[in-house]
Amino acid sequence: MKIVVAIAFLLILGSLGSALYHMMRQKDKADPRMARSLGLRVAFSILLFAAILIANQLGYIQPTGIR
Template sequence: MRILALLFIVFILGSLASALYYLIKDKGQTDRTVKMLTIRVGLSLALFILLMAGYYFGIVPQSGLR
């Protein structure tokens, strides 16, 4: 579970970095920045739901992911 959470965080940061790249490169002419930020929000929401489900089913203990 810890590796999966870390992978989600890496993908979230990658999406955020690519959104910044598109923001600088496109200068607001295309909607690629908005698409990448939408992907980031979706990944963040999926990570939150995954962690809540893991806690509910007992995969993530009350002390957290150590």
């Protein structure tokens, strides 16, 4: 599960970096590639959150709590 979370974080950061690149390179109007990259970032974030919730419900991960 740790590897899946790490890969998801890398995908989120990669799409955020891609959106930044397209935002800095645009000339006069909105770039559809930037919007697509930001949309992918949101989708990856929602999928990661859902995967963590499902893994918790199925018992793949255990909450440890803060002491």
